[in-house]
Amino acid sequence: xxxxxxxxxxxxxxxxxxxxxxxxxxxxxxxxxxxxxxxxxxxxxxxxxxxxxxxxxxxxxxxxxxxxxxxxxxxxxxxxxxxxxxxxxxxxxxxxxxxxxxxxxxxxxxxxxxxxxxxxxxxxxxxxxxxxxxxxxxxxxxxxxxxxxxxxxxxxxxxxxxxxxxxxxxxxxxxxxxxxxxxxxxxxxxxxxxxxxxxxxxxxxxxxxxxxxxxxxxxxxxxxxxxxxxxxxxxxxxxxxxxxxxxxxxxxxxxxxxxxxxxxxxxxxxxxxxxxxxxxxxxxxxxxxxxxxxxxxxxxxxxxxxxxxxxxxxxxxxxxxxxxxxxxxxxxxxxxxxxxxxxxxxxxxxxxxxxxxxxxxxxxxxxxxxxxxxxxxxxxxxxxxxxxxxxxxxxxxxxxxxxxxxxxxxxxxxxxxxxxxxxxxxxxxxxxxxxxxxxxxxxxxxxxxxxxxxxxxxxxxxxxxxxxxxxxxxxxxxxxxxxxxxxxxxxxxxxxxxxxxxxxxxxxxxxx
Amino acid sequence: xxxxxxxxxxxxxxxxxxxxxxxxxxxxxxxxxxxxxxxxxxxxxxxxxxxxxxxxxxxxxxxxxxxxxxxxxxxxxxxxxxxxxxxxxxxxxxxxxxxxxxxxxxxxxxxxxxxxxxxxxxxxxxxxxxxxxxxxxxxxxxxxxxxxxxxxxxxxxxxxxxxxxxxxxxxxxxxxxxxxxxxxxxxxxxxxxxxxxxxxxxxxxxxxxxxxxxxxxxxxxxxxxxxxxxxxxxxxxxxxxxxxxxxxxxxxxxxxxxxxxxxxxxxxxxxxxxxxxxxxxxxxxxxxxxxxxxxxxxxxxxxxxxx
Numbered sequence: 029x030x031x032x033x034x035x036x037x038x039x040x041x042x043x044x045x046x047x048x049x050x051x052x053x054x055x056x057x058x059x060x061x062x063x064x065x066x067x068x069x070x071x072x073x074x075x076x077x078x079x080x081x082x083x084x085x086x087x088x089x090x091x092x093x094x095x096x097x098x099x100x101x102x103x104x105x106x107x108x109x110x111x112x113x114x115x116x117x118x119x120x121x122x123x124x125x126x127x128x129x130x131x132x133x134x135x136x137x138x139x140x141x142x143x144x145x146x147x148x149x150x151x152x153x154x155x156x157x158x159x160x161x162x163x164x165x166x167x168x169x170x171x172x173x174x175x176x177x178x179x180x181x182x183x184x185x186x187x188x189x190x191x192x193x194x195x196x197x198x199x200x201x202x203x204x205x206x207x208x209x210x211x212x213x214x215x216x217x218x219x220x221x222x223x224x225x226x227x228x229x230x231x232x233x234x235x236x237x238x239x240x241x242x243x244x245x246x247x248x249x250x251x252x253x254x255x256x257x258x259x260x261x262x263x264x265x266x267x268x269x270x271x272x273x274x275x276x277x278x279x280x281x282x283x284x285x286x287x288x289x290x291x292x293x294x295x296x297x298x299x300x301x302x303x304x305x306x307x308x309x310x311x312x313x314x315x316x317x318x319x320x321x322x323x324x325x326x327x328x329x330x331x332x333x334x335x336x337x338x339x340x341x342x343x344x345x346x347x348x349x350x351x352x353x354x355x356x357x358x359x360x361x362x363x364x365x366x367x368x369x370x371x372x373x374x375x376x377x378x379x380x381x382x383x384x385x386x387x388x389x390x391x392x393x394x395x396x397x398x399x400x401x402x403x404x405x406x407x408x409x410x411x412x413x414x415x416x417x418x419x420x421x422x423x424x425x426x427x428x429x430x431x432x433x434x435x436x437x438x439x440x441x442x443x444x445x446x447x448x449x450x451x452x453x454x455x456x457x458x459x460x461x462x463x464x465x466x467x468x469x470x471x472x473x474x475x476x477x478x479x480x481x482x483x484x485x486x487x488x489x490x491x492x493x494x495x496x497x498x499x500x501x502x503x504x505x506x507x508x509x510x511x512x513x514x515x516x517x518x519x520x521x522x523x524x525x526x527x528x529x530x531x532x533x534x535x536x537x538x539x540x
Numbered sequence: 541x542x543x544x545x546x547x548x549x550x551x552x553x554x555x556x557x558x559x560x561x562x563x564x565x566x567x568x569x570x571x572x573x574x575x576x577x578x579x580x581x582x583x584x585x586x587x588x589x590x591x592x593x594x595x596x597x598x599x600x601x602x603x604x605x606x607x608x609x610x611x612x613x614x615x616x617x618x619x620x621x622x623x624x625x626x627x628x629x630x631x632x633x634x635x636x637x638x639x640x641x642x643x644x645x646x647x648x649x650x651x652x653x654x655x656x657x658x659x660x661x662x663x664x665x666x667x668x669x670x671x672x673x674x675x676x677x678x679x680x681x682x683x684x685x686x687x688x689x690x691x692x693x694x695x696x697x698x699x700x701x702x703x704x705x706x707x708x709x710x711x712x713x714x715x716x717x718x719x720x721x722x723x724x725x726x727x728x729x730x731x732x733x734x735x736x737x738x739x740x741x742x743x744x745x746x747x748x749x750x751x752x753x754x755x756x757x758x759x760x761x762x763x764x765x766x767x768x769x770x771x772x773x774x775x776x777x778x779x780x781x782x783x784x785x786x787x788x789x790x791x792x793x794x795x796x797x798x799x800x801x802x803x804x805x806x807x808x809x810x811x812x813x814x815x816x817x818x819x820x821x822x823x824x825x826x827x828x829x830x831x832x833x834x835x836x837x838x839x840x841x842x843x844x845x846x847x
Contacts (some may be wrong), residue, residue, distance in 0.1 A: 074570075075570030076570070076599070078576075078579065079579055079583055082583065086565075100751030142771055161771060169720065169724035169725075170724055171724065172721060172724055172725075173721070173726060174712075212601070213601065213602055214635070214688070215687065215711065215713060216687065216688055216689075216711050217688050217689075218602075218633050218634075218688035218689030219633075219634070219689070220634040220635075220712075221682075223634075225635050226601075227604045227605055227608045227637060228601075228605065229602045230600065230601025230602065230605065230634065231599070231600030231602075231604075231605060274808050299717065299720065308637040312789065317715070344803070349720075350829070353720070354724070354739050354740070355716050355719065355720045355723075356716055357720075359569075362572075362714075362716065363570065365716075366572070369576065369735065369815045369816075370576060370811060370814065370815065371814070372810075372814035374735065374738070374739045374742075374816070375739065376738075376739025376740055376742065376743055377739065377740060377743040377745060378739065378742065378743050379739075395805075398561065438596055439597075439598070439599055439600060440596060440597065441600070441605070442600070444680060480711075480713065484710050484711070484712070485846050487682075487684050487708065487709075487710050488708070488710055488726070488727065490708075496721070523705075
C-alpha cells in the first residue's frame with residue numbers, strides 16, 4: 029500500500045507537467061461536450077480523436093482520451109435533466125427524477141448535484157483503483173457464463189420494477205424489451221432472427237434509438253397536445269439563488285452519492301452493461317431506503333444524486349480490468365485499448381510493471397481531471413438551466429432537431445432516425461396509457477446478454493442445468509433472487525399474524 | 541436508376557483522379573482492429589494520393605450494413621471499403637445483397653494467422669497431447685471463439701476437420717471476452733488471431749498450443765506451427781481494401797499504388813508493428829484470387845456446420 033502511494037506521488041509528478049495538464053483539460057472539455065450532445069457518446073468521441081494523438085507520447089494521449097471518457101460521463105445527464113433526452117444507457121434513469129426537477133424549476137440544483145455527485149464518486153473510485161486493482165481484477169475473472177447468467181437473472185427480477193409503480197405493467201414492458209432484443213443476428217448460432225431479410229435489422233434495434241424515442245420524442249409529442257398558451261409562455265424563470273442546491277439538498281444527496289459510489293464500483297468490475305445495472309440499482313436502493321418514497325418519479329433529488337454517482341464510479345472501476353488484465357469489459361474501454369496499441373503499449377498483465385509512468389500518470393491525471401470537470405461543469409449550470417426559459421413552441425422543434433442529428437452520429441445511419449421516430453410515437457402512447465419505459469430499456473440491454481450467457485453455460489455443461497447451482501457465486505445470486513421474490517409472501521404471512529410493522533419498507537416494497 | 545449511377549461514374553478520368561478526398565467505409569465499429577489499421581494506413585496514404593483518406597464507420601449486421609452501402613456507392617474510386625475475411629463468410633450464413641463478386645479488389649494489407657491458446661496450467665503440454673485428448677474425448681474440450689460464424693470460429697472448424705477431432709465451440713461477444721473466459725478457466729481453449737491474447741502469452745499465463753501459419757512467429761520463435769507437427773493446415777484472416785464493382789481499372793491502379801506506398805511508409809510500418817499485426821501485401825489480382833478461394837472454402841465449411 030505504501031508502495032502504491034509512492035508510485036502515485038510520482039504519477040502526480042507526471043500528470044502535473046504543463047504539457048499533460050493541457051491534454052487533461054482538452055480531454056475534459058471535449059468529453060463534456062460529447063456527453064452533452066445526445067447520440068455522440070464516448071466511444072465515437074474517443075475513436076474520432078485517436079488520429080489526433082498520433083504525434084503525442086503515449087502518456088499524454090491516454091490522459092486525453094481517458095479524460096474524454098469520464099468527461100462524457102459527467103456531461104451525459106444534462107440533456108436527460110433538461111429535455112428528457114437520455115444520450116446513452118447510463119443516463120436513462122436520470123431522466124425520471126431529473127426531468128421532473130427541471131419541470132418544477134429546479135434544473136439548476138439537479139445539474140449541480142450531478143456534477144458534485146460525479147466528482148465525489150470519481151474521486152473515491154480512483155482510490156479504489158489505486159489500492160484494490162490487482163486483487164479485484166483477479167476476482168472479476170471468476171465470472172464465467174454461469175455466474176453472469178445468474179447475475180442477469182437477479183438484476184432482471186430486482187430491477188425490472190425500478191420505478192415502483194405497477195409490477196404487472198413493468199413486467200409487460202420488460203417482456204416487450206426482451207422481444208425487441210431478439211431482433212438481429214443470433215449471437216450464438218449466427219442465424220438472422222426477425223429481420224425479414226432486411227440488412228438494416230441484422231444488427232438489431234439500436235438502444236439509443238429506443239431510449240431517445242421513448243423518452244425524448246415521446247415527451248415532445250405529449251407536450252404538443254397541450255393548450256397553446258402553455259407552450260407560448262415562459263415556463264420557468266429560475267432566480268440566481270435557486271440555481272445551486274441548498275444546504276438541505278446537499279444533506280439529502282450525500283448518502284445517496286456514497287451508496288451510489290459503492291454500488292457503481294462493484295458493478296463496474298463485472299463485464300457487460302455495468303452503467304445500466306449500476307444506475308438502476310442505485311435508484312432502486314434510494315427509493316427503498318427513502319423516508320418519502322412517494323416523491324420518487326416526481327423530482328426527488330436522491331433519484332438524481334445516487335445514479336449519477338453510481339455511473340461515474342462504475343466508469344472509473346472499468347479501468348481496473350483494462351489496466352490490470354488488458355481486457356476491456358465495456359465498449360469505451362475497448363476503444364482505449366485500441367488507442368494503447370496504436371501508441372505501442374500492449375495492455376496486459378504486465379502493463380503496470382512495464383509502463384509504470386503510464387499507469388500512475390494516467391491515474392493521477394484522473395484525480396486532476398475530476399477536479400477540472402467539477403470546475404468546468406458548475407459554471408455551466410446557469411447557462412444550461414436558462415435553456416428552459418426558451419418558450420416551448422421554440423424549444424420543442426429544436427429538441428427534435430437535436431435528437432435527429434444526435435441519432436445519426438451514433439452509427440451514421442438514417443434507418444436509426446426512423447427507428448427513433450417510430451419509438452417516439454410508441455413512447456407517446458405509453459405515456460397516455462401510463463406505462464413506464466425504464467423496464468423496457470432494462471430488458472433491451474440485459475435480455476440479449478442473459479440469453480447468450482444461458483446458452484453458453486448449457487453448451488459448456490452439455491445441457492446440464494446443474495451448472496447454475498454447482499458454482500457458489502451463481503448459486504448465491506439465484507438464492508438472492510428467490511429470496512427477493514418471496515419477500516411479498518413473507519409480508520403477507522407477517523401481516524396476517526398481526527405483526528405487520530417490521531417488513532413495511534423492506535427491499536420489495538412494491539405495490540403488487 | 542442504376543444505369544444512371546453507372547453513367548455518372550463513367551466520366552472519371554484517371555488522369556485527374558483524385559479531385560476530392562477518398563473515403564473508406566469500415567463496416568465495423570470504431571476502435572476495432574480493422575478500424576485502427578485502416579485509420580493508420582489512411583493517415584500515411586493521404587500524402588501519396590494527394591487527397592485525404594477519410595474513414596467512415598458503418599457498423600451493424602456483422603458487416604452487412606456497411607458492405608451493402610459500399611456496394612451501392614458510385615464506382616468512381618472515391619468510396620472504398622475494408623474487405624476482410626467475414627466478407628467471404630457472411631453471404632453463406634445469411635441472405636445478403638452482396639458477395640465478394642460485387643467488389644473489385646484493390647490491395648491486401650494484413651494477414652493474421654489463426655491460433656489456439658490454452659492456460660499455462662492446462663494438462664496438455666504439446667499439440668499431440670491436446671489432439672490425443674480431443675480424439676479420445678470428442679466434444680469435451682471447450683473452445684471459445686469471438687462470435688458464431690465469425691472468422692476464428694470457422695478457422696477452428698476447419699482445423700477440427702484437418703486434425704479429425706471434435707471440439708465444443710462456445711461463442712463469445714468478441715475476442716476479448718473469449719480470452720477473459722479462458723483466463724478465468726471457464727473454457728479450455730480459445731481460437732484467436734493476434735494481437736488477441738498475445739500479452740498474456742508473453743506474461744506466461746497463456747500459451748499457444750496450435751499455430752496455423754506457414755512460418756513461426758518472430759515474437760515466439762520456440763512455438764512450432766501445426767504444419768511442422770504433422771497436421772497439414774494453415775489458415776488466417778486477411779484485411780484489404782475493395783472498391784464497388786465497375787470502378788475503372790486505371791483508377792484502381794492509382795489507388796493501389798498510393799496505398800502500397802502508404803503501407804511501405806515507415807510511420808505505418810511502426811504502427812503495424814506496435815499493433816502486432818502481420819503485414820501481407822497482395823496486389824489486386826492475387827487479392828481477388830484469395831477472396832475467391834476463401835469464399836469457396838467457407839461455403840463448404842458452413843454447409844458442413846449446418847448439416
